[in-house]
Amino acid sequence: MTTDGGAAGATAGPGHPGTTSVAEGDRPAPALFDAVVGQEAAVAQLRASARRPVHAYLLVGPPGVGQEALVRGFAAAVLCPHGGCGVCSTCRRTLAGVHPDLVEVHRSGAALSVADARRVVSLAQRRPLEGRRQVVVVTDLHLARLAAPVLLKTLEEPAGDTVFVLSADLVPPELVTVASRCVRVDLQPVAPDVLARWLVTEGVDIARAREMAIAAGGSVDRARLLVDDEDFGARRRLWREVPARLDGTGATAASLAAELLGSAEQAVEPLRARHGAEMQALMAQAEATGERGVPGRKDIEDRHNREERRWRADEIKAGLGVLAGAYRDRLVAEVTGARVSGPVRVGERVQELSAAVGYVEGVCVEMIRNPNESLMLEALLVRLSAVTG
Numbered sequence: 486m487t488t489d490g491g492a493a494g495a496t497a498g499p500g501h502p503g504t505t506s507v508a509e510g511d512r513p514a515p516a517l518f519d520a521v522v523g524q525e526a527a528v529a530q531l532r533a534s535a536r537r538p539v540h541a542y543l544l545v546g547p548p549g550v551g552q553e554a555l556v557r558g559f560a561a562a563v564l565c566p567h568g569g570c571g572v573c574s575t576c577r578r579t580l581a582g583v584h585p586d587l588v589e590v591h592r593s594g595a596a597l598s599v600a601d602a603r604r605v606v607s608l609a610q611r612r613p614l615e616g617r618r619q620v621v622v623v624t625d626l627h628l629a630r631l632a633a634p635v636l637l638k639t640l641e642e643p644a645g646d647t648v649f650v651l652s653a654d655l656v657p658p659e660l661v662t663v664a665s666r667c668v669r670v671d672l673q674p675v676a677p678d679v680l681a682r683w684l685v686t687e688g689v690d691i692a693r694a695r696e697m698a699i700a701a702g703g704s705v706d707r708a709r710l711l712v713d714d715e716d717f718g719a720r721r722r723l724w725r726e727v728p729a730r731l732d733g734t735g736a737t738a739a740s741l742a743a744e745l746l747g748s749a750e751q752a753v754e755p756l757r758a759r760h761g762a763e764m765q766a767l768m769a770q771a772e773a774t775g776e777r778g779v780p781g782r783k784d785i786e787d788r789h790n791r792e793e794r795r796w797r798a799d800e801i802k803a804g805l806g807v808l809a810g811a812y813r814d815r816l817v818a819e820v821t822g823a824r825v826s827g828p829v830r831v832g833e834r835v836q837e838l839s840a841a842v843g844y845v846e847g848v849c850v851e852m853i854r855n856p857n858e859s860l861m862l863e864a865l866l867v868r869l870s871a872v873t874g
């Protein structure tokens with residue numbers, strides 16, 4: 486959430502019906518981290534740390550792998566007057582992201598600015614509103630080159646009642662010093678079988694869960710959105726059919742590229758709907774509290790746009806994975822069916838299909854550096870047109 490002073494999230498707390506009356510020692514671990522998928526090492530580290538937290542933690546790992554759920558579970562353990570019981574009002578509000586002593590600072594532009602860092606500093610100087618401590622969360626630390634000196638000062642002279650949780654996709658050289666002032670917690674992409682098992686518990690049938698888990702590329706956020714995405718299967722079929730539909734003409738390549746890009750655009754719809762609902766909820770909240778508008782609305786909209794762009798790019802990458810798989814399957818079929826065409830022809834075909842797989846995988850890698858996926862996709866399909874179905 487962009488709003489300082491309470492992270493009004495959409496996900497509800499787990500509502501765990503546990504008990505606090507069991508004697509210390511045989512009490513089961515409270516359900517603070519139930520919303521985290523995988524990340525056992527990070528959960529264990531944070532759970533242990535919460536008993537006597539240091540002043541700053543840095544979560545390092547790819548986006549969408551459970552950062553929010555980890556932060557909320559950890560914050561509940563830190564803020565709860567009973568050490569993280571999982572059932573009290575503090576725990577429940579923290580897990581739902583609506584506790585006033587859990588505050589999040591998101592960058593207001595393309596990078597964390599000096600102004601953003603100053604907001605962090607002033608929050609750190611504030612007294613906790615309810616309990617003995619507050620948790621200040623700062624996301625996208627890898628984009629904090631300019632803000633780093635200001636943040637560093639706060640991290641070096643921490644106020645006693647603030648616990649920082651910073652998160653970053655990676656630690657670039659200019660942030661090594663900031664990172665060195667924090668306890669580092671490493672997060673991993675979630676393995677496909679772990680994601681698939683989780684999707685099954687969410688009611689997805691096993692075959693579809695396996696497909697989705699691969700398409701999610703290690704991201705729980707992406708997997709979660711695919712569950713509500715009715716067109717997921719149709720989009721994968723579209724990518725799989727590309728080799729059969731290419732007919733050697735540039736016109737077909739161009740129209741197929743347009744179709745694939747259109748489908749990637751459509752794939753963003755569930756995320757857009759979720760963003761729309763989030764904004765509606767914030768507007769209703771603002772109205773209820775007599776505010777004239779949603780505080781930080783521009784920041785929230787910028788974040789939504791960024792997430793939607795990234796989602797679209799991820800969708801194309803997942804599609805390219807399906808396309809490479811389609812050529813690989815043809816390659817295998819060609820090799821195993823050699824008796825039909827004879828060895829000479831097979832040799833050429835195998836080379837051609839191997840090259841096709843290579844082209845597709847090459848574009849996947851290139852997409853990380855080059856944001857113009859439309860041009861790259863069209864160029865790829867023109868190239869693949871030479872490889873006959």
Ligand SMILES: [Zn+2]
Binds near residue numbers: 566575577
């Ligand atoms: Zn509690």
